[in-house]
Amino acid sequence: MFKEMQLVWRFNRGHTDALREIYELHKHELVTLATALLVDKFQAEDVVHDVFVGFIRSRGRFRLTGSLKGFLATCVANRARNENKSKRKHTADETVTTEPATPENQRPDLATIFGEDMKHVGVALAELPCEQREVVVLRLYSGMRFYAIARMQGVSTNTVQGRYRYGLNKLKELLDGHISL
Amino acid sequence: MKKTQDISQVLWRLHVPASSKLDERIDGEIAKAATVATAAPSGQEFAFGKIFLLFLKKKSTRYTLATTMGLILLVVLVMNHSTTSAWAMDQAIEALKKYRALHFTGYYTTENGQTKPLDAWARSDTTGNRVETALVTIGHITTWTRDNKTYTYDRAGKKGYVQPGINLINSWLGPNLLADAATVKDYKAVEGDDPTTGQKRVIVTCSLGNLEGPQSFLMEFDVRTKLLVSLQAWPNLTREGTPRTSVEKILYFEDLPDSALSFQPPADTQFTDIPLEVPEADISLLSDPKCGMSADGMTREQACQKILKELWVATPDRVRQLFPVIATWSDEMIRGARNPNETVKEVVKIGSIEQTGSSKLGPLCLVPCRIRYQDGSVRENWMVVQFRETDRGTSCVVAAIRGYGLNVKE
Numbered sequence: 001m002f003k004e005m006q007l008v009w010r011f012n013r014g015h016t017d018a019l020r021e022i023y024e025l026h027k028h029e030l031v032t033l034a035t036a037l038l039v040d041k042f043q044a045e046d047v048v049h050d051v052f053v054g055f056i057r058s059r060g061r062f063r064l065t066g067s068l069k070g071f072l073a074t075c076v077a078n079r080a081r082n083e084n085k086s087k088r089k090h091t092a093d094e095t096v097t098t099e100p101a102t103p104e105n106q107r108p109d110l111a112t113i114f115g116e117d118m119k120h121v122g123v124a125l126a127e128l129p130c131e132q133r134e135v136v137v138l139r140l141y142s143g144m145r146f147y148a149i150a151r152m153q154g155v156s157t158n159t160v161q162g163r164y165r166y167g168l169n170k171l172k173e174l175l176d177g178h179i180s181l
Numbered sequence: 182m183k184k185t186q187d188i189s190q191v192l193w194r195l196h197v198p199a200s201s202k203l204d205e206r207i208d209g210e211i212a213k214a215a216t217v218a219t220a221a222p223s224g225q226e227f228a229f230g231k232i233f234l235l236f237l238k239k240k241s242t243r244y245t246l247a248t249t250m251g252l253i254l255l256v257v258l259v260m261n262h263s264t265t266s267a268w269a270m271d272q273a274i275e276a277l278k279k280y281r282a283l284h285f286t287g288y289y290t291t292e293n294g295q296t297k298p299l300d301a302w303a304r305s306d307t308t309g310n311r312v313e314t315a316l317v318t319i320g321h322i323t324t325w326t327r328d329n330k331t332y333t334y335d336r337a338g339k340k341g342y343v344q345p346g347i348n349l350i351n352s353w354l355g356p357n358l359l360a361d362a363a364t365v366k367d368y369k370a371v372e373g374d375d376p377t378t379g380q381k382r383v384i385v386t387c388s389l390g391n392l393e394g395p396q397s398f399l400m401e402f403d404v405r406t407k408l409l410v411s412l413q414a415w416p417n418l419t420r421e422g423t424p425r426t427s428v429e430k431i432l433y434f435e436d437l438p439d440s441a442l443s444f445q446p447p448a449d450t451q452f453t454d455i456p457l458e459v460p461e462a463d464i465s466l467l468s469d470p471k472c473g474m475s476a477d478g479m480t481r482e483q484a485c486q487k488i489l490k491e492l493w494v495a496t497p498d499r500v501r502q503l504f505p506v507i508a509t510w511s512d513e514m515i516r517g518a519r520n521p522n523e524t525v526k527e528v529v530k531i532g533s534i535e536q537t538g539s540s541k542l543g544p545l546c547l548v549p550c551r552i553r554y555q556d557g558s559v560r561e562n563w564m565v566v567q568f569r570e571t572d573r574g575t576s577c578v579v580a581a582i583r584g585y586g587l588n589v590k591e
Contacts, residue, residue, distance in 0.1 A: 005440040016215040023207050027199040035197040045203040052207055056214045064440070113197060121191055140189040171188055 004068040012060050019059075023052060026069055030076050036137045037080035039126040041113045047083060051075040073142045077134060077152060084130040124174035132167030135160055281305050282437035287412075287428035289319045299426065303349070304437050306587055313587060314442045315349040324349055325444040329561070329586035333455065334446040341452040345535060345549065346563045346584020372404065380405060386420065399424075416462075457538025457545045459567060459580045463506050467567050468542055472505040473578035476568060482534055484577050485548045485566045489531045492564075492579055493552060504579040524555040535563075544568045545580065551589060561586035 010018035034044035282304040297320030306313035381404035413424040476484035532549035567580035
């Protein structure tokens with residue numbers, strides 16, 4: 001935590017090495033989070049890129065109130081949600097006439113993204129509705145609290161907990177027999 | 182069906198590394214950011230010299246000279262006596278004025294020869310007179326200040342300690358202290374080139390005795406910036422053996438946020454009082470029967486009140502007698518004569534004994550003294566009184582200053 005504070009302080013003072021260090025510290029985790037939320041690595045990297053661009057722009061006035069990792073994860077989750085929304089809108093606009101989308105369990109890129117042994121996780125995540133996926137990933141992967149996720153999604157904590165339950169149950173079913181621990 | 186914990190573990194195993202393409206894109210953004218970076222002082226410009234300037238900015242503290250002060254004194258000497266104009270003190274003081282905080286790193290060698298990394302942050306108060314907040318880590322021991330108290334956390338022993346007052350880096354150097362210190366003459370300064378940096382350096386050696394006992398120093402100054410760039414300090418007058426403190430890098434900051442100076446020990450840490458002790462090196466001075474005052478027929482409380490009331494308004498000679506550890510100080514240093522922030526106007530209150538301890542000589546008492554200074558400020562100073570039991574009866578001397586409190590409300 002203290003190291004983060006120092007980094008942020010240096011970042012605000014214009015030290016680009018601090019910015020680079022922040023990126024190096026969190027890049028893999030943020031890309032993983034974004035990929036889990038979007039189930040698309042290219043989009044995920046775009047999101048992480050945009051988050052960092054926004055972060056860079058806040059230099060000199062950025063105030064750290066919690067953990068930097070949590071802040072960046074929240075930014076990634078917000079942007080990923082926007083991406084998911086626009087993706088759904090785009091899909092809805094193009095309905096009817098277009099070819100049916102590739103079923104998630106037949107997406108060969110998931111093995112490339114998540115690795116052969118974890119591709120079923122990618123498939124299962126892709127099968128979840130976006131809101132449920134977001135809650136499950138933010139809760140279990142990022143360790144975010146329900147009330148924080150609720151605030152982010154603009155819904156009540158009860159709703160978030162409901163999404164978590166449904167999402168988790170579905171994930172369990174989908175992964176059953178595919179993943180060994 | 183898998184348990185929630187299992188699903189959680191599965192998700193934790195997810196790892197999607199950032200691609201080199203993303204790295205390149207971010208590098209590009211960082212490079213762009215660098216080109217429009219504000220001209221915030223950084224890097225070399227910040228280096229060592231400016232840290233010392235911070236000290237220079239501070240005013241002297243009556244009676245309160247600790248290790249740092251010793252270092253500062255040395256700097257002052259150099260500035261006053263060097264033949265090169267590079268050491269013009271006015272310029273150094275002026276340069277220091279814009280820095281309120283510093284960070285330094287190096288090593289500290291304990292009495293049993295163990296060398297531990299040293300990392301310290303400090304910030305002065307708004308007047309630039311004193312250390313307001315500091316955070317120092319030596320090995321597994323971290324010490325920090327908060328609300329006019331000094332806390333210590335021992336990570337190895339998982340123990341917390343607390344003591345009243347700010348008691349980390351005692352003095353922030355100011356013009357008056359520089360002038361006072363100029364009266365000390367034990368120093369040598371040699372100028373040379375540093376082939377590594379291509380810069381001219383001045384190496385200074387000197388020694389002095391202060392509240393921390395005898396100390397000697399080797400300091401390296403940058404001639405161009407007039408700033409200290411490294412420092413070594415020994416716990417003897419002759420620089421023998423391994424340096425006790427070795428500061429390798431100092432950075433100066435215009436300010437630091439509270440967050441940079443805060444430390445959070447584990448939530449369940451219990452804090453106990455730091456034992457009251459005096460440095461072993463001071464024992465012989467404190468045992469001098471010619472020093473101090475008789476405490477016969479008085480309770481310890483009464484004796485503390487009497488000696489401390491007298492101390493703050495005594496003549497320099499009497500101060501040396503009551504407080505023998507500062508016997509080598511000049512009259513002006515004792516009076517704080519040039520500095521209204523250090524010159525005592527009146528004793529507002531001598532408090533009750535807050536803590537007791539013992540040394541080889543006898544009982545020790547910690548007593549707060551609330552003092553009003555000529556500039557109108559009021560500060561609390563925690564004083565240690567040493568009682569001595571001899572065949573000639575009971576007597577006491579003032580043994581040390583142990584911290585001060587800022588912004589005291591009357």
